[in-house]
Amino acid sequence: MPNEDRTKIICGRTPESAAMLANVKRAMAITANLNRLTFNDADEIRALFSELIGKKVDESFLLIPPFYTAGGDEIRVGRNVFVNQNCTFYDLGGLDIADDVMIGPNVSLITAGHPLEPSQRRSTTGKPIAIGKNVWIAAGAIVIGGVTVGENSVVAAGSALAQIAFEAGFADHAHFSNVFRRHTGLTPLNYRRQFKSRVGHARQS
Template identity: 30%
Template sequence: MAVKEEEKIFAGKLFSPGDPELVAIKLKTHNLNVDFNATHENEYEKRDQILHEIIGEFGENGRIQGPIAFHYGKHTKIGKNFFANFNFTVQDDALVTIGDNCNFGPNVTIVTPVHPMLPEERRAMKKQDGQPGHLCYAKPVVIGNDCWFGANVVVCPGVTIGDGCVIGAGSVVTRDVPPRSFAAGNPCRVIREITEADSMANKPEIAGGCTPYLPGEQP
């Protein structure tokens, strides 16, 4: 039995993005993107319904400002209490997994596909049946819980970002980021660990009388 192109994606093998089954998935999702982007911001139920049609898993209390651009949609899993600001783009050929309590600024882009470096191979390669085809492969992206991304962050194929990270605005993340790190730049690099010294309790001039929850307290 021939291996389906979607199975090749998940196996990290070269696949044909023009395969009819893959094209059908993308067409449905792209049309749903248009439906979502045509809604008004206060059409909460309609927006939520469309997002659940697009995204493979979408946790409770999630909100996306829009406009959105999901490629497959079904290859993305998002945890609870998620927020993404304007222009959230997910090119989820391979799996994209986002944890709980993540907040993304405007223009965050997550990409998974990788194209051959040689221009001749980008134009065409021989498929298993000997026929020419445009082929690429993809690497999954994993983003942990409690992450905050600034505006214009790009997450590249194969990257894992640990729990509790802050990624600075304009960063291009090309390699893994360990948990509880502040990372920024192009290419993105770890600037430092996030510690209790960063607590708003140490910034009363900004906190204005607000206080963090104590360990064990519930919001």
């Protein structure tokens, strides 16, 4: 069940955990069939992906296998969405992908996790991810539950985003600085100085 910060919590050995496991098995069976297909099987890929998420995807949706998920029924995709090879979507917390989004190879969108408290760690948690219109998530990026990526944004290749909301693509430097300061307590310039200082100390040690 979700709590006040939109975190879904599923405890072990409960009806909810049994339903989650059954859904994982369902998703594994569907993706196993999907991953036997090739780029030329676009219609079959769309049909299987529609079965996976429980809703027909638009004819403009394009996915290149392989693709991996541990659920699928909490994925929602808009029109003209492109998903490149070897992506992983863990959608327990809810995954919304708007129109015109491009997702590069080896991208992981992970809404699921576990509590930090050791005594609760066997539970499973889920926080939503929302990807805005016309976003490009470049190769190898990782987005963790709780993140909203604002429309027209670019997520850099190999980056990891956790609990930072991107807004409107940071269209200008002043807006970027204000949002960055709000989340880190530092200006981008001071952050870079601290980072360089830490790297210098690490190299000397």
